[in-house]
Amino acid sequence: MTRKIQGFDVGGSSVKAGLVDVDGGQLIGELISAPTPRPATPAGVMQVIAGLSRRLPEAMKSRHPSIAWRDMAGAGNVYRHDYDDVAARYVWHTLTHDLQPLRLVVLEEIRNLGESR
Numbered sequence: 001m002t003r004k005i006q007g008f009d010v011g012g013s014s015v016k017a018g019l020v021d022v023d024g025g026q027l028i029g030e031l032i033s034a035p036t037p038r039p040a041t042p043a044g045v046m047q048v049i050a051g052l053s054r055r056l057p058e059a060m061k062s063r064h065p066s067i068a069w070r071d072m073a074g075a076g077n078v079y080r081h082d083y084d085d086v087a088a089r090y091v092w093h094t095l096t097h098d099l100q101p102l103r104l105v106v107l108e109e110i111r112n113l114g115e116s117r
């Protein structure tokens with residue numbers, strides 16, 4: 001069985017996300033990307049990730065109603081307008097509260113993908 005992970009690459013020119021075959025070192029399926037912000041601050045990168053979240057398939061989002069998809073997409077507005085202290089607190093909250101449930105969804109989607117092949 002192929003081991004798969006959701007890979008993220010925050011590079012100098014773009015932020016990319018895609019499913020990766022760990023053993024083969026190859027991308028599986030579609031790669032989505034967006035330009036890396038300048039400067040690449042934590043809030044700037046989170047804004048890009050918020051934008052990428054809008055491009056996730058609706059069918060996948062509907063399988064995981066416990067994730068606040070709308071809030072995730074809307075977070076880009078907070079980061080984009082750089083509401084001083086608000087953006088920093090929002091980044092901290094995202095890192096400490098929202099990433100673990102999202103990680104579990106990613107792992108479940110990977111398992112589902114493996115079962116469908």
